[in-house]
Amino acid sequence: MSATDLTGKVAIVTGSGRGLGRAYALALAAANAAVVVNDVDSDAADEVVRRIIATGGRSIAVVAPVGSTESAEALIRAAQEAFGRVDIMVANAGVLRDKVLWKMSDADFDAVINTHLRGAFTCGRAAASAMREQGEGGRIILIGSPAGQFGSFGQTNYAAAKAGIVAMARTWSLELARANITANVVIPTAMTAMTATIPAYAELYKSFEAGEPLPRDIRRDHALGGPEDVAPLVVWLASDDAANVTGQAIGIGGDKITLYSHPAERAAQYRDGGWTPSSISAAWAEQFQPLEQPSGATIQPISK
Template sequence: MDLTGKVAVVTGSGRGLGLAYARALAAAGASVVVNDVDQQAVSDAVAGVEAAGGKAVGVTAAVGSTAAAEELVAAAVEHFGRLDVLVTNAGILRDKVLWKMSDDDFDDVIRVHLRGTFTCARAAAVRMREQGEGGRIVLVGSPAGQRGNFGQTNYAAAKAGIAAMARTWAMELARARITVNAVIPVAATEMTKTIPAFAPAIEEAERTGTALPDWMRKDEGLGTVEDVAGLVTFLASDSSAEVTGQAIGIGGDRLALWSHPQEKKAAFRDGGWSADAIAAAWAEGVGAEPETFGIPAPKPPTGA
């Protein structure tokens, strides 16, 4: 996969998944703008990319505002002359159940994830349309946004919105040959390391330097952050020119295409539906096979 001559901005790329994306894009030949709120993380990430033979510059900024988004695009243009790829990875967590979640808990997550994705994508789209040579916008979603997750009202809502924006922007930017897709990653990060079913296997793999067990890599589709980066590189490349408006999952040994929400079953009644009519027909009609919700709990094999 050759990204030579392309320029990418990766938000939230000082550590974790974002850093893996930035490194993979640079290894494929792209020049990369690294971003994080932590100046030291930015400096270390840039130094790591350059030490591996890549090209990178850093921008320390909190994603969310229009000013931050425009600063990132300006850095790409100033240092490398153009912008071809945007990866909106920046995010924070403020997990609490609904009745304990404060206004700030909700607003902070929405500002970084949802508004940050919007402002950065808008700034990138403006620049890419001006260049007139197409482009790639890769949004980072989550299984929580696809299915919901306990204690993550704010995060799940933001990630569901990101998937919806990917489908909307894929339509709006098609004439400009700018593709927009959502990546749904699952990887061993600081967050997933705390899940009781995963923690022992992750700790063992890190201690011994061995791979995660097959039940995690295949059944749960969970691997390292590097396992996820190949999809981002593919979506940044010319090879993905016909791929747009999709939500694509990746983790461990699993690559998957998520379905879009659609009507599962419909019923019709002359004159419309009263509450009583719905109640009488629900259990054996459209409600006969209700949808599941929530991320399924991991099930390690006995003895794992």
């Protein structure tokens, strides 16, 4: 049996009624995992369940918004009642409320933080508790974003949530190691409805939706493919092959896969007796300024 065969494993995928989440759910089912499909759209969730069952898989739908402890625990109960256990938690659900800082309301901020960050926390905590009780290890897979690595104009809430998700996974990798539970972050880039909101990709997205293949430079230099190009990483992280991989942020999209670094000191200087504003200014100009890093992900030019 292949190490990426997930026979006997049970996965929960939040926000899996459409887009990337649906691709994760279908790929896990294709690897023989039983899948709990979660979404706020019952029709979308039921359709994914039907597709899985039609191909001989096992699946149920749980319609609930993530964020609350109650929803997270309901997902665990559903998995245990239907399939007897839970082995894989993919915390994917999210919403967008994009606005520049001075126009972002409390409600805009809270909605995104509650779904992405708190939802990942409550689902991860509930899954970790169930996996520790089972005593057979497990996989927690959180979903990040380039916005959480580099920042993103108009996405204070989203970027903060996605950065926090990476920090949580690194922390959980330490706390859950003795229980053989891994915690990792997938940072996907794909042609989705969200990508279509980026002006540089608007026309390309229309072509993609019409069924046209993406050019090689888009798949490689821009790391953009379909949601199905991201799903293999989720399956691999859920498998025995990745049993020793934990605390990592891994990007994937199109033809590209990348490992993100942990934050690290880029330079340091010492001054006996401490620092003054003027000495900081001099040190900054001499050593630190050349090492400043720009904010925001770089979008490569699109070949015509």
